[in-house]
Amino acid sequence: MKRLRLERWSGQLLTARSIPARTRPCCLRQQQQAALPPRIRFSSSAAMLSDDLILEDGEELEEESSPSDTKYPSPPLEAAFNSSKLAALHARLNLSPKLPLQTMARTLVDPSADSNADFNNAALSSLGGSIMSYHVSEWLLCTYPRLPMTVLFAASYAYSGPKTLQLVGKEWGVETAAAPGEEVDPGHLQFSKLKPGQALQSQGGSIRPDSKSYYRRGMSSRVVYDDEFGDTVSKQAEHDVPLPTEHAYASFVKAVVGSVYLHSGSAAAKTFVKNHILSRYLQIASLFQFREPVRELSRLCAREGFEYPVARILSETGRRSRHPVYVVGIFSGKDKLGEGAGPSLGEARTRACVHALKAWYLYSPGANVRVPSDMEVAGAQEWEPVHIDMGEVIH
Amino acid sequence: MVVQGIRKATVGQNGVGAFILQCKRLDFHYCDWAGSSKGMNSFLRNSLTKFAALNPQVEITVSPRPRRHPVIRGTYINGREKAICVRNLTKEQVLQKAELLRDANGEKLRKVTKPVKSINESVRGVWSPYHDGGIHV
Amino acid sequence: MLSRTIRRSILDSRIPTSALPPTFLLPNRARYFNSTVQHVDAPSESLDASLLATNTSAEAPETVAPVRRPIRPKVPLPPAPISSPMALDASVKEMLPLLAAQPSHYISAHIHAKPYLVTAGDTVRLPFHMPGVVPGDILRLNRASSLGSRDYTLKGTPYLDERVFECRARVMGTEAEPMRTKEKKKRRNRRINTVKSKHKFTILKIAEIKINSLEDIEGSGESV
Numbered sequence: 001m002k003r004l005r006l007e008r009w010s011g012q013l014l015t016a017r018s019i020p021a022r023t024r025p026c027c028l029r030q031q032q033q034a035a036l037p038p039r040i041r042f043s044s045s046a047a048m049l050s051d052d053l054i055l056e057d058g059e060e061l062e063e064e065s066s067p068s069d070t071k072y073p074s075p076p077l078e079a080a081f082n083s084s085k086l087a088a089l090h091a092r093l094n095l096s097p098k099l100p101l102q103t104m105a106r107t108l109v110d111p112s113a114d115s116n117a118d119f120n121n122a123a124l125s126s127l128g129g130s131i132m133s134y135h136v137s138e139w140l141l142c143t144y145p146r147l148p149m150t151v152l153f154a155a156s157y158a159y160s161g162p163k164t165l166q167l168v169g170k171e172w173g174v175e176t177a178a179a180p181g182e183e184v185d186p187g188h189l190q191f192s193k194l195k196p197g198q199a200l201q202s203q204g205g206s207i208r209p210d211s212k213s214y215y216r217r218g219m220s221s222r223v224v225y226d227d228e229f230g231d232t233v234s235k236q237a238e239h240d241v242p243l244p245t246e247h248a249y250a251s252f253v254k255a256v257v258g259s260v261y262l263h264s265g266s267a268a269a270k271t272f273v274k275n276h277i278l279s280r281y282l283q284i285a286s287l288f289q290f291r292e293p294v295r296e297l298s299r300l301c302a303r304e305g306f307e308y309p310v311a312r313i314l315s316e317t318g319r320r321s322r323h324p325v326y327v328v329g330i331f332s333g334k335d336k337l338g339e340g341a342g343p344s345l346g347e348a349r350t351r352a353c354v355h356a357l358k359a360w361y362l363y364s365p366g367a368n369v370r371v372p373s374d375m376e377v378a379g380a381q382e383w384e385p386v387h388i389d390m391g392e393v394i395h
Numbered sequence: 396m397v398v399q400g401i402r403k404a405t406v407g408q409n410g411v412g413a414f415i416l417q418c419k420r421l422d423f424h425y426c427d428w429a430g431s432s433k434g435m436n437s438f439l440r441n442s443l444t445k446f447a448a449l450n451p452q453v454e455i456t457v458s459p460r461p462r463r464h465p466v467i468r469g470t471y472i473n474g475r476e477k478a479i480c481v482r483n484l485t486k487e488q489v490l491q492k493a494e495l496l497r498d499a500n501g502e503k504l505r506k507v508t509k510p511v512k513s514i515n516e517s518v519r520g521v522w523s524p525y526h527d528g529g530i531h532v
Numbered sequence: 533m534l535s536r537t538i539r540r541s542i543l544d545s546r547i548p549t550s551a552l553p554p555t556f557l558l559p560n561r562a563r564y565f566n567s568t569v570q571h572v573d574a575p576s577e578s579l580d581a582s583l584l585a586t587n588t589s590a591e592a593p594e595t596v597a598p599v600r601r602p603i604r605p606k607v608p609l610p611p612a613p614i615s616s617p618m619a620l621d622a623s624v625k626e627m628l629p630l631l632a633a634q635p636s637h638y639i640s641a642h643i644h645a646k647p648y649l650v651t652a653g654d655t656v657r658l659p660f661h662m663p664g665v666v667p668g669d670i671l672r673l674n675r676a677s678s679l680g681s682r683d684y685t686l687k688g689t690p691y692l693d694e695r696v697f698e699c700r701a702r703v704m705g706t707e708a709e710p711m712r713t714k715e716k717k718k719r720r721n722r723r724i725n726t727v728k729s730k731h732k733f734t735i736l737k738i739a740e741i742k743i744n745s746l747e748d749i750e751g752s753g754e755s756v
Contacts (some may be wrong), residue, residue: 084454091451092415154400163404171407173419173472187454272413279412280405281514281653289399296397315525327525341525357398366633392398408653410702410737414668417705498667498706500735506709507733513654518638519682 071182074114074190080105085187092173093256099263107255110191110248113180115240121255128258129160129251131266133228135273136160138371141386144284146361148392149219153230154287159277161229162250168276169249176245191248198242206232270373285358293353297330297337300360300393307333309356311349314339328352361392406514416452417500420470421493424460431482435465438489446490450497467492471501618695618749625746627684628696632743634681639699639741641673642691650738661706662734669703670739679743697743701736708732 080086080101090104103124111120136159140152147155158164169189177188184190194200208217208225222230261269290296301309309332318324328348329339338359340351365387375383409415425439426432439457447455460466464482467489471477477499479492620628631637640649648656665671674694679686686692708730716725 084456088419088452088454094413148398148400150398150400152400154402157400158403158405161402161404163402167404167407171409171415171472173415275412279408281408282403282405283516287401287403289401291397291399317525325525341523361398364635367635394397408737410704411653411739414702414704416667495706500705500707502707504708504710507657507707510657510659511648511650511654512657513651515636515651515653518636518651518680 072114072119073116073180073182074109074119075105075182075184075186077102077105079186083186085185089172089174089187095260096264096268099259103259103263104256105186107252107259108174108186108189109180110189110243110251112192112240112243112248113190121251124255124258124262125251126254126258127261128254128256128269131261131269132160132254132257132273132277135270135371135373136277137228138373139278142369142371143364143367144362145365145387146363146389146392147284148361149223150230151284151287151361153222153228155282155284157229158282158287159280162246164277164280165250165253166246168280169253172253174249174252176248189248189252191245192240192242194242194244200244205235207235208232266373266376285362288354288358288361290354290357293350293357296393297353297356300357301332303393306335309337309353311352313345330356363387363389408514415472416450416497417472418453418469418497419472420454420456421496422466422468422470423455423457423493424463424466424468425457426461426463426465427459429462429464432465434483434485434489435481438486438493442486442490446493453497465489467496469496469499469501471499473501475501475503477501614695618693620746620749624686628686628743628746631679631681631684631686632745634683637679637681637741637743639673639676639680639697640678641699641701642675642677643673647677650741652738652741654738655704656701656736656738657707658734658736660734661732662703665703665734667703667705671701671703671736673699673701695744695749698740699738699742700740702739704735704737706732707735 083101083105086101086104086108090099090101095104106119107121107124109120111117111122114120117123133156136156137152140147140155140159144152144155174187174189176193177184177190180190180192206225208221210217210221217232219230225233227233257269257272260272297309301307309330311328311330314327314329316324316326319326324343325341326343326345326348327339327341328345328351330337330349330352338352338354338356340348340353340355342348342351369386370384372383374380409417423435423439423443425435427436443455443457447453464480466478466480468476468478477496479496481489481492484492636651638649638651640647642648643658644660646659650656676692676694676697676699677688677690679692679697686696711728711730714727714729716727717723
């Protein structure tokens with residue numbers, strides 16, 4: 001895990017110092033190295049200084065200490081102890097003291113700032129991202145078992161998508177550094193920003209085997225091949241390219257979840273996700289967009305064995321006026337499935353169908369239904385199978 | 396693929412799950428020479444460490460501001476700032492002002508007439524004239 | 533009476549671990565605020581008096597302690613246990629699960645005898661500055677006059693039994709109003725007196741409204 005910077009072994013430095021002097025301690029290794037006096041961790045920079053001071057030529061000294069050559073792309077570990085922003089962030093999130101500040105500092109370094117995997121949050125963020133999407137999706141599936149796949153993707157995007165995670169990160173009070181570098185306060189989010197007008201780097205195609213344009217990208221294949229929001233997963237992209245702010249915030253929030261999992265355990269990570277992500281407000285009913293609700297409702301009734309749905313006027317006013325209102329109910333036999341009001345009979349019937357479909361799809365066994373990860377707690381009650389629906393109407 | 400999902404973002408409800416203190420940073424500005432900073436300087440010397448230890452969520456900075464009155468400036472998560480001039484105040488009064496800034500949420504002060512603010516849908520639904528019989532003329 | 537209600541709700545510590553984050557995620561650091569000097573002007577004595585009044589109703593009445601209790605004891609005292617078993621009406625027993633099963637609920641919680649009709653996630657601006665609380669504290673509101681969902685309402689006579697529901701509010705902080713100025717002028721006199729006032733208000737966020745199941749209610753009655 002030691003970090004070697006072969007490209008920077010210029011001739012003079014190579015002769016002057018041995019290999020360990022060019023290493024940087026990694027934060028997850030920090031606990032083993034904590035016994036060492038801190039001066040040892042400063043050794044590389046101290047050695048660097050003494051080497052530079054031997055030189056008599058001032059110009060050469062300047063060249064040697066130019067930022068691109070001697071500085072690390074992210075702040076050193078020792079800076080984490082001295083950053084009040086970082087300590088305040090740690091306390092603000094009420095994180096356990098088991099989670100050290102060095103890890104906290106590492107969650108704030110994006111791969112676009114420091115490409116070394118030992119010092120950026122890429123690993124933590126992929127761990128935390130999968131934990132977060134697991135808890136979000138199990139909660140969504142158990143709470144709303146009948147959601148159509150598209151709406152499920154949209155709901156999980158609403159809870160754990162990059163836009164939301166950017167909001168979460170900002171609500172935690174994290175600011176971005178103007179540019180990444182060694183001298184940056186470790187309490188800032190460090191990533192290389194997109195310049196105005198700069199196009200997003202193309203991600204180099206997807207990992208789907210059927211990536212040809214003439215293949216249809218259906219819903220069931222998205223479950224298998226695509227990510228948790230139904231988007232294609234890009235091929236291994238370069239980490240050094242600048243990225244939008246929301247992606248940097250998203251990987252930071254995911255990395256915090258990952259570090260909570262690493263240092264405090266899965267129960268703590270679950271509570272963290274529940275408190276910070278699932279407690280947010282979303283009206284899932286507003287995520288639906290129907291194309292042909294009348295037809296879909298009749299197909300649903302046929303599938304479920306209900307009687308054929310019939311629209312009936314419940315009440316109306318001002319039929320001959322400029323703004324009439326019709327209230328139409330959808331009945332299947334004697335059961336009213338839904339009702340809607342609209343300025344024309346067709347509009348009212350469509351709204352009634354949408355209402356009936358939403359009532360069907362948004363069935364919920366209760367907000368505090370048990371989820372599979374509740375069984376991980378010792379002494380949990382026996383698992384009762386949750387409701388599993390056969391899925392949305394396909395026609 | 397008849398029903399489509401619309402992409403939205405959830406809205407934060409601070410305090411429902413986790414609680415994030417809205418005061419992010421407190422800057423204490425003092426002057427070594429001027430008499431109006433007397434209470435502030437004594438606060439910085441005696442009570443600031445305790446205050447900072449009790450409020451780890453708040454980043455605290457202390458900086459001199461020579462030939463000016465002492466000021467406490469709070470920075471909030473919503474991006475706003477609140478500054479309070481603490482000239483000629485005693486140590487206790489300065490602490491009181493610091494706690495005021497800590498408890499504030501950074502919003503602009505406004506007169507509120509309705510005590511309850513909600514983003515939830517009405518639990519009982521909205522009254523409709525077309526239901527429940529209505530008025531037959 | 534009123535201060536007793538609010539006091540008891542502040543002092544409630546029966547927070548089930550399942551409903552709340554584990555202790556390390558709780559705002560335990562917020563508790564440290566309490567050792568700062570609280571700038572409470574007058575009401576400390578009345579609070580103490582009300583505290584003692586609640587305790588006398590429970591078991592062996594405490595003698596009026598000569599030692600002045602701090603405004604916030606380090607560990608909040610649990611409220612006096614309610615010894616009488618809960619007698620639920622048959623209709624309530626039948627309807628309460630139906631009420632609990634409906635998706636959203638409202639509660640009309642009373643704070644200092646003023647009702648606030650709230651749902652989970654609402655922000656309440658109290659018309660006063662609550663002494664002795666700091667941002668992040670959780671209050672349990674145990675006095676409510678009605679509790680309902682879309683189709684069912686449980687009404688209190690005049691108040692609901694506090695074992696039926698759990699309503700928790702989070703103290704979000706203190707807000708102030710813009711400075712009010714009022715000019716006082718007497719007739720036939722040029723002097724104008726300008727009175728300024730700026731009140732502070734405590735902000736609460738309703739963190740949780742939970743309706744206890746019948747087993748829990750009955751069980752709590754038996755255990756006591």
